Amino acid sequence: SRWQILWHVVFPLVRMGMLATGVFAFIYAMNEFAFAVVLTRVDVLTFTVKISHYFGNQTTSWAWIAGLAVLGSLPVFIAVLVMQRYLVRGISMGAIKG
Numbered sequence: 881s882r883w884q885i886l887w888h889v890v891f892p893l894v895r896m897g898m899l900a901t902g903v904f905a906f907i908y909a910m911n912e913f914a915f916a917v918v919l920t921r922v923d924v925l926t927f928t929v930k931i932s933h934y935f936g937n938q939t940t941s942w943a944w945i946a947g948l949a950v951l952g953s954l955p956v957f958i959a960v961l962v963m964q965r966y967l968v969r970g971i972s973m974g975a976i977k978g
Contacts (some may be wrong), residue, residue: 888965899963899966899967901951902966903963903967906956906959907956910927910955911928912955913928913929913932914927916929917932917948927951930948931945931948931949931952954962
């Protein structure tokens, strides 16, 4: 049937592209600083905007900023670790000559 063709032929071909697009969209959404600063309310600020509040006029809390930066990078790091097998496979498939 058409659904079986879609599931067994088309989906395996586009799976790596969809995975890469999902990773890039996740990283972009996490790092979108300018949009979050200008267009969001105070109660729904993103993590990167919260980190920027630790930069003060008189003092800067570098220890808090460093700790929050590590915490903010953990989701991306974990996502890359989980999907590393697929990312390497996608990169190596693109490098095969033939």
